[in-house]
Amino acid sequence: MKKLSFIAVVALLLSACASVELGLEPPKVEVFGFESENYGGEVPGFRIGVYIRNPNDININPTAIDYRITLEDEVVLVGREVELDRINGLVKAEYIINFRPVSQDDIVKLRTLMSRFEESYDYDLNITASFEGYRREFTARDSGEVELRRN
Numbered sequence: 001m002k003k004l005s006f007i008a009v010v011a012l013l014l015s016a017c018a019s020v021e022l023g024l025e026p027p028k029v030e031v032f033g034f035e036s037e038n039y040g041g042e043v044p045g046f047r048i049g050v051y052i053r054n055p056n057d058i059n060i061n062p063t064a065i066d067y068r069i070t071l072e073d074e075v076v077l078v079g080r081e082v083e084l085d086r087i088n089g090l091v092k093a094e095y096i097i098n099f100r101p102v103s104q105d106d107i108v109k110l111r112t113l114m115s116r117f118e119e120s121y122d123y124d125l126n127i128t129a130s131f132e133g134y135r136r137e138f139t140a141r142d143s144g145e146v147e148l149r150r151n
Contacts, residue, residue, distance in 0.1 A: 027060060027087070028053040029129045031142035037098065038149040043110040045100030046077070050127055050140070057089040061132040065095065070124040071146075076109045077101055110148075120145040 033049030048067055054060050062084040069077040079099055087093045101107050113121065127140045 025055040029138045029140040031140050036149045039100050044149045048097040050095045053092040054087040061086050063130045066128040068126045071121045120147045
């Protein structure tokens with residue numbers, strides 16, 4: 001019986017160590033802007049604005065912000081930003097992600113979409129943020145219309 005109690009105590013301690021986020025409020029992730037940018041290439045680039053609010057009085061370390069952009073119901077760009085600064089306690093951090101398509105497939109998708117010569121395009125933007133010490137990811141979503149800036 002003592003052996004069983006010892007195993008139960010060890011299992012409880014290990015599970016407590018594994019739950020680093022115990023007692024921490026989850027960060028809040030919010031999209032505050034999405035627009036196309038003319039970077040001088042064949043197709044436009046994009047700019048995403050993301051707020052991450054740390055409601056805790058300790059610092060948190062974001063490890064990645066993943067983004068997925070859908071234009072006119074077609075996924076056109078998927079990417080990841082990993083060079084992120086630590087967020088101090090009780091602070092709302094602002095991240096601006098600038099990027100342009102580099103793969104030939106992404107360029108072809110955007111060029112084909114732009115050949116429709118529409119004024120604006122419906123978009124859907126999904127953001128997923130990961131943090132050290134948190135077992136789950138945190139998401140935000142934005143949708144609307146965006147004008148694709150042509151050269």
